[in-house]
Amino acid sequence: MLRAEELRKVFRTPRAGVVEAVRGATFEVAAGEVFGLLGPNGAGKTTLLRMLATIIVPTSGRCFVNGIAADEAPDQIRASIGFLSGNTRLYGRLTGREVLHYFGRLYGMRDRDIRGRVDEVSALLGMDEFINRRCDTLSTGQTQKVSIARVILHDPQVLILDEPTLGLDIMTSTAILSFISDARARGRAIIFSTHYMSEAEMLCDRVGLLHQGSLFAVDSKAALCEQSGTADLRAAFLKLVEERELPRP
Amino acid sequence: MRIRTVSTILRKELLDTFRDKRTLFMMVGIPVLLYPAMILVGSQAMMVHEKSMESSPVRVCLAAAEAGDAEVMKSWVADIRNVQIIDSPNPKEALAAGKLDVVVVARSGLLKTFDADYTLPVDLLYDKTESRSSEAVRRVEDALGEVGRHELARRLEKAVMNSEYINPLELRRVDLAPKEKTSGMVIGLVLPALMIIVMGLGAFYPAVDLTAGEKERGTFETLLSTPATKMEIVTGKFLTVFSMAMLTALLNLASMGATFFVLFAQISSGKAGEFTLMLNDPWRVAAMVLLIIVPLALLLSALMMSVAVFAKSFREAQNYLTPVFMMIMLPAMLAGTPDAKFSASVQFIPIVNTVLLFKDVMTGKATWEGVFAVFVSTAAFALLALVFAARVFQREDVILSEEPGMPLSFRRRDYAPRTAPSPGFALTLFALVMLLIFYVGAWAQGRSPLWGLALTEWGLILLPVVGALWYARVDLREALRLRGFSRMQGAGAVVLALSMLTLIMGFSAVHDQFLPIPDSMKEAFVPFLAGTNSWTGLIGVLLVMALSPAICEEALFRGALLSGLRQSMRPLTAVLAVSVLFGVFHLSIYRFAPTALLGLAITYAVWRTNSLWTGVIMHCINNSLAILLSVGKLPKLLADFLESAHGGTGGPSTAVMAVAFAGLLLGVGLMEAANRAAKKETAPPELPLRSGI
Numbered sequence: 001m002l003r004a005e006e007l008r009k010v011f012r013t014p015r016a017g018v019v020e021a022v023r024g025a026t027f028e029v030a031a032g033e034v035f036g037l038l039g040p041n042g043a044g045k046t047t048l049l050r051m052l053a054t055i056i057v058p059t060s061g062r063c064f065v066n067g068i069a070a071d072e073a074p075d076q077i078r079a080s081i082g083f084l085s086g087n088t089r090l091y092g093r094l095t096g097r098e099v100l101h102y103f104g105r106l107y108g109m110r111d112r113d114i115r116g117r118v119d120e121v122s123a124l125l126g127m128d129e130f131i132n133r134r135c136d137t138l139s140t141g142q143t144q145k146v147s148i149a150r151v152i153l154h155d156p157q158v159l160i161l162d163e164p165t166l167g168l169d170i171m172t173s174t175a176i177l178s179f180i181s182d183a184r185a186r187g188r189a190i191i192f193s194t195h196y197m198s199e200a201e202m203l204c205d206r207v208g209l210l211h212q213g214s215l216f217a218v219d220s221k222a223a224l225c226e227q228s229g230t231a232d233l234r235a236a237f238l239k240l241v242e243e244r245e246l247p248r249p
Numbered sequence: 250m251r252i253r254t255v256s257t258i259l260r261k262e263l264l265d266t267f268r269d270k271r272t273l274f275m276m277v278g279i280p281v282l283l284y285p286a287m288i289l290v291g292s293q294a295m296m297v298h299e300k301s302m303e304s305s306p307v308r309v310c311l312a313a314a315e316a317g318d319a320e321v322m323k324s325w326v327a328d329i330r331n332v333q334i335i336d337s338p339n340p341k342e343a344l345a346a347g348k349l350d351v352v353v354v355a356r357s358g359l360l361k362t363f364d365a366d367y368t369l370p371v372d373l374l375y376d377k378t379e380s381r382s383s384e385a386v387r388r389v390e391d392a393l394g395e396v397g398r399h400e401l402a403r404r405l406e407k408a409v410m411n412s413e414y415i416n417p418l419e420l421r422r423v424d425l426a427p428k429e430k431t432s433g434m435v436i437g438l439v440l441p442a443l444m445i446i447v448m449g450l451g452a453f454y455p456a457v458d459l460t461a462g463e464k465e466r467g468t469f470e471t472l473l474s475t476p477a478t479k480m481e482i483v484t485g486k487f488l489t490v491f492s493m494a495m496l497t498a499l500l501n502l503a504s505m506g507a508t509f510f511v512l513f514a515q516i517s518s519g520k521a522g523e524f525t526l527m528l529n530d531p532w533r534v535a536a537m538v539l540l541i542i543v544p545l546a547l548l549l550s551a552l553m554m555s556v557a558v559f560a561k562s563f564r565e566a567q568n569y570l571t572p573v574f575m576m577i578m579l580p581a582m583l584a585g586t587p588d589a590k591f592s593a594s595v596q597f598i599p600i601v602n603t604v605l606l607f608k609d610v611m612t613g614k615a616t617w618e619g620v621f622a623v624f625v626s627t628a629a630f631a632l633l634a635l636v637f638a639a640r641v642f643q644r645e646d647v648i649l650s651e652e653p654g655m656p657l658s659f660r661r662r663d664y665a666p667r668t669a670p671s672p673g674f675a676l677t678l679f680a681l682v683m684l685l686i687f688y689v690g691a692w693a694q695g696r697s698p699l700w701g702l703a704l705t706e707w708g709l710i711l712l713p714v715v716g717a718l719w720y721a722r723v724d725l726r727e728a729l730r731l732r733g734f735s736r737m738q739g740a741g742a743v744v745l746a747l748s749m750l751t752l753i754m755g756f757s758a759v760h761d762q763f764l765p766i767p768d769s770m771k772e773a774f775v776p777f778l779a780g781t782n783s784w785t786g787l788i789g790v791l792l793v794m795a796l797s798p799a800i801c802e803e804a805l806f807r808g809a810l811l812s813g814l815r816q817s818m819r820p821l822t823a824v825l826a827v828s829v830l831f832g833v834f835h836l837s838i839y840r841f842a843p844t845a846l847l848g849l850a851i852t853y854a855v856w857r858t859n860s861l862w863t864g865v866i867m868h869c870i871n872n873s874l875a876i877l878l879s880v881g882k883l884p885k886l887l888a889d890f891l892e893s894a895h896g897g898t899g900g901p902s903t904a905v906m907a908v909a910f911a912g913l914l915l916g917v918g919l920m921e922a923a924n925r926a927a928k929k930e931t932a933p934p935e936l937p938l939r940s941g942i
Contacts, residue, residue, distance in 0.1 A: 011646070055473045056645045075476045083474035087649075089467035093268040094261070105257040106475040150471070 001189035002029040002052065002158050006061035009047050021047040024061065025215040027208055029189045031157070034180060036200040037193035038237060039210030045193040046085060048210065049162045052191065053083035065158055079107060082151035085162030089147075092136030096127060096146045099135060100153055107154035114153075121149045125175070141172035148176060152183070159183060161192035165199065177203060197234040207233070211241050250484065254477050258485025259492075262459055266493060272454040276493055280447055280501035298380075306331045307385040308350045310340040315358035322355065325396045329388050344374060350385035351375050353393075366404055440505060441607035442581045444498065445600065448542070449549055449577055451497025453570060455490045456553035461566035469648060483642045487635065490554055494546040502538065537610045540620050544627035545603050549577070551634030555641050558648070559672060559817045568673040571680045576833055580604070583838050591615075594763040596622040599630045601838070647817060661720055668727040668812075670718060675813020678717050679830060682805060685709040687836075698776040703793045711801035714809050729808035734860040735927065741919030742854050746867035748912025749850040750874055753843050754894035755901035755909065766839045774879070781880040791873055799869035806831050806848065807855040807864040824852045847871060850913075857920045 009022040022044045029035040039045050050056045052063055054074040063070045070077045090099050097118060104114035122131050125145045130138055135146060144164070151159060161180070165173035180203060183190055194200055200207055201221065209217040209224075217224060217240055221233050228239040266272050307329055313319040326332055337343040340352040352374040363369040371393065375386040405412055463469045472482060556573050560566035580601040583589065591605035602623045609615035641647055670678070690709050694701030718725055725731065734742075777794060780786030806827055814823040831852070832845030855864040877883040878891055893902045894909065 050470075050649075053474050055470055056649065075478055078474060079476040081474070085470065087467050088471035088474060090471065091261075091265060091468055092466065093265050098261075098264070102257065102261045103471075103475060106254060106472075106477045108254075108476060 001031045001033075002063070002065055002191065004028070004048075004052060004061070004063045007048065007051050007058045007063060008060045009044075009051060009056065010059045021213055022051070022058075022215075023213040025208075025210075026061075027215065027218045029158075029191050031189050032184055032187045033189060033205045034184050034203050035189075035191040036204030036207040037191060037210060038197070038200055038207055038233075039193070043210040044213040045210055046087075046162055048215070049083075049085065049160050049191070049193060053081055053160050054078055055083070079154070080156050081158045081160060082154070082156040083160045083162075084147055084151045084164055086166065090135040090143060090150070093134060095134050096122075096131040096138070096149070099146060100131075100149055103150050104153055109154060117153055117155075118149075121153060125149055125179070141168055144168055144172060144176070148179065152179075157188060159188055159190045159192070161190065163193055163195065165194065165196065197232070197237070201233050209237055209240060211244060214244075216240070216244055250478070250481055254481045255485045255488070258477065258482060259488045262455075262486060262489035263492065266455050266458065266489065269458060272458055272493075275454045276451045276497045277500060279450060280497060280504045304331065305381060306333045307388055308333045308335050308348070309385070309389060310335050310337045310343065310349050310352045312340060312352060312354045313359075314355050315360065318355060318359045321359055322353065326353070326389060326392050329392050341374065344376060344382075347376075347379065350379075350382045351389045353389060363400070440611060441604040443505075444501060444542070444607065445545070445549075445577060445581045445604065447501040448494050448498045448546060449553070449574060451501075452490055452494035452546065452549045452553045453574075455493040456550060457557045457560070457563055457566040457570070459486045459489060460554055460558040461560035462563050464560075464648075465562045473648070479642045480639060483639045487550060487554060487638065490550040491546055494550050495543070498542050498546060534610060537615055537617075537620050538607075540624050541603055541606060541610070541627075544624055544631055545600075547631035548599060548627055548634060551631050551638050552577075555634060555638035558638070558641050565673040568677045568680075572676055572830060572833065575680075575683070576829075579833070579836070580838060591619060597626040599627055603627060661722065664720075664722040666722045666724065668724045669816055670721060670723050670728060670809055670813040672813045672817045674717075674721060675810045678714060678809055678813075679805070679834075681717075682710055682713055683834065683836075685713065699780070699790065699793050702777065703797060706793070706797040706801040710805050714801075714805045718809060728812045729804055730812070730855060730859055730861040732860045732862075734858045734863050735923050737919055737923035737926070738858040738860070738863060739866070741916050741923060742858070742863040742867050743870065744912055744919060745850055745854055745916030746870040747874075748909045748916060749847060749867075750871050751891060751894045751905065751909035752913065753846055754891055755896070755906050756846065757843050758895050758901045760842055764839055770837070770839060778876070778880055781876075781882070787880070787882060790876060794876055795869050795872035798872060799865045802831075802834075803851075803855075803861055803864040803868055806834070807852055808861055811852060811855060820856055824849070824856050827852045850916075853917075854920060857924055 004025055004027055007022055007025045008020070011019045011021055025048055027035070037045050037048065047056070051058045052070075054070045054077050057071070065077050065080055068076060090096075091102075094102065100118045100121070101111075101114055104117065105111070109117070118131075122128050125148060127142070127145050127149060130142050131146075135143060138146065148164070151161070159180075164176050164180075168176070177199060180190055180192065192203075204221065206218065206220050207224065208215050217227070219227070221236070224233065224236045224240070225231065228236040228243075230236045230239055309326055309329075309332060311319050311322045311326070311334060313322055323334060326334070335343075335349060337349060340349060343349040344352055352372075354372040354374060356370040356372060359369065361367070373386050373389060373393075376382040401415075402412065405415070463472070473479075477485075552573060553570060556569050557566040560569050577600055580598070581604050583601065589601075589605060591602070591609050595605060596602045596619060606615055606619055606623050609619065686705055686709055690701070690705035692701075693704045715725065718728055778790060781790050810830060811823060811827050814826050818826060828845050828848035831848030832841040835841065835844045851864045851867045854867060855861060874883065874887075874891070878888055881888070883891070890905065894905045896902055896905075
């Protein structure tokens with residue numbers, strides 16, 4: 001469903017000079033699969049996901065959704081993706097319903113369909129009591145629910161979720177995790193990044209480990225544990241990063 | 250581009266804007282409330298002031314030359330309303346202390362002069378800076394004038410003379426200007442400039458809110474993740490800003506009209522109709538005004554949006570837009586002066602043409618040809634600005650920039666060391682220097698031209714630039730490009746400076762025909778060159794007017810500003826922007842184009858050589874030669890060459906221009922060749938900085 005080939009991104013900043021944020025990432029996510037992207041802060045997770053969501057253009061490499069190349073038809077690709085990150089916030093001066101309606105139209109949905117779908121999604125995520133309130137009056141959890149509603153409003157085939165549970169209470173994050181496994185059951189391809197190893201442990205069919213811009217391991221968690229000779233994902237991650245940092249003979 | 254997507258964005262942005270109290274207040278509040286309130290309060294205050302003037306007592310001290318005369322003089326001023334006659338042993342001191350308003354000094358005795366048919370010299374001592382004293386002296390003068398006329402009539406009668414004998418001519422001015430013109434003139438001076446400022450404010454807030462504001466609130470990426478293309482997003486946002494600018498402008502016009510109507514009605518109840526008379530053909534005026542303000546709103550909106558998008562926060566955007574506002578205000582104010590007139594030569598200069606044409610519309614003189622020319626040229630500039638805005642939106646490093654700007658703190662340790670100032674910091678620095686020059690520099694140069702200029706350059710330009718960069722922990726060597734240059738680069742700079750000076754001489758010959766430099770401006774240079782007769786004087790002038798600007802101004806423009814703007818702009822855009830600011834810096838519409846051209850050559854050279862010193866050399870060559878030429882100290886051959894570039898009445902010489910142009914190409918060629926040579930030797934393989942799309 002989603003395929004990344006040698007994605008690479010180079011930035012230039014006044015302070016740090018030229019930075020290679022992602023150094024050639026190749027992987028695939030199939031329909032009905034949850035792919036976890038793990039890595040410390042600054043590893044390049046957000047940059048990689050932004051490239052997949054066609055928000056930024058890779059310096060080199062390509063990505064495909066259903067065989068369509070992102071650089072050839074970015075608008076078409078975006079229509080089949082739902083993208084959520086810490087930087088995709090909501091318009092504070094609009095109500096949840098207005099926000100959803102706005103994005104529904106931007107995704108090319110018909111007004112009548114939008115109305116029905118907003119009610120449906122609102123019921124699904126339990127947003128009825130606050131959907132008519134302005135977004136700047138909502139709590140973090142409520143805001144995140146509206147964001148999730150925005151992401152799934154147009155029923156995309158691919159979900160790209162950048163740390164969707166960051167800073168949420170246990171109720172909301174549980175709701176979001178169960179929503180992710182529902183989406184998997186309905187055949188969506190999901191790629192999500194997280195800090196929380198337990199979440200990855202619980203949900204992911206396969207994981208990719210990202211460190212200093214390099215996607216250095218892509219496999220199922222069992223295979224990763226076996227490769228590193230550890231019992232769980234956390235230990236596997238630490239071990240594999242450590243091995244990478246050792247000078248090669 | 251899908252219309253539905255664009256209209257969706259437009260509708261949402263309008264809704265969002267109308268829910269923002271700050272934006273709404275700036276756009277609706279300012280024109281509708283503050284503006285008429287300001288004028289009404291002003292006129293009320295004036296009336297109150299005049300009333301109090303009339304009712305306050307006029308304190309007069311009479312100083313007679315002969316004893317007894319005072320009684321007669323008392324009778325002269327007795328008819329002044331509210332007069333108080335005060336005796337004072339030292340009237341001058343009392344006047345200075347504010348205890349008296351006027352001292353009437355009869356310099357001779359009445360008996361020998363006034364009564365004997367001679368002239369009585371009378372001094373009226375007053376304090377011009379005290380409005381009360383000024384008002385009192387006017388009234389005393391009126392009263393004494395009446396005494397004089399009365400006495401004159403008596404003397405003529407005594408001499409059996411007709412009063413017409415001493416009035417061989419009777420002069421009377423008859424104003425034939427139609428009423429629409431006189432009232433239009435008053436409004437025509439104020440309204441156009443205000444119109445542009447208010448419209449600028451109307452575009453300003455949405456432009457910032459929809460770009461930098463959206464970035465600051467972290468919603469831009471949400472929008473970018475949808476199938477809406479960047480072009481659709483820019484268009485939708487631009488239409489919102491444009492709608493708001495238009496709305497503000499129309500509200501402003503309506504509020505202006507209403508305010509003036511009320512004002513005229515208040516000042517003189519009989520003249521209220523005069524204002525309505527101004528619009529004796531309201532539909533024509535309305536159509537013209539609309540044709541003028543639509544492209545203007547397009548231009549201002551596109552301009553503000555394309556600049557504001559570079560900022561990461563509301564505050565930063567305000568910093569960026571300050572110089573833009575100055576660029577708009579300067580021509581608007583200039584065109585607001587009474588003598589500036591709409592003509593063929595200015596009809597294509599943006600902003601200026603609008604203000605001048607507006608004036609003509611108000612005085613009923615505008616023609617459709619003029620309106621059309623302004624419409625087309627402004628629309629063309631608006632289109633350029635819009636294309637620029639659209640291109641900026643395509644750049645992900647601008648749209649998603651996360652590089653934090655300078656901290657808002659004033660403690661030095663809060664600043665992280667860096668190699669270049671942020672663009673906002675550089676522009677703020679520029680604005681600060683402009684303000685310093687405007688207030689302190691002008692004052693200092695008024696006191697002593699040469700010393701004042703020296704102070705301006707070193708104290709008001711270089712010192713703040715170096716000081717601010719040091720304080721913000723910017724690496725001075727890097728930011729100011731204090732590096733050496735190769736021999737070939739040096740040669741390129743010299744050739745470039747010489748050929749650019751020649752080209753500008755030729756260019757200004759053409760420029761003069763469109764925008765002739767007023768004599769007062771030419772004369773303004775005279776005091777600076779006063780000492781050039783002696784060799785020591787000439788060296789002093791060259792040090793202050795050639796070397797000092799070359800060092801200090803280069804540090805600001807090709808140092809801080811170029812490094813700063815390079816952070817968020819492509820090289821060529823940054824070079825262009827610095828050149829334009831260099832033009833603006835000279836604070837004169839007449840010098841804008843030539844100095845911006847010079848700036849272009851210098852900025853290019855410094856960018857290519859990465860050495861400020863090439864800029865210093867070029868700047869110094871340019872200024873020195875210009876000074877030596879104007880005081881006639883240049884070797885004859887060179888002087889003749891440059892003179893023929895300007896060409897006097899015959900226009901620039903083609904041969905000289907060709908030589909200059911060839912020189913320009915040679916200079917550029919040398920720079921580029923030097924760069925290629927340098928790259929081959931040392932440069933590591935450079936990573937592609939931005940993606941190809």
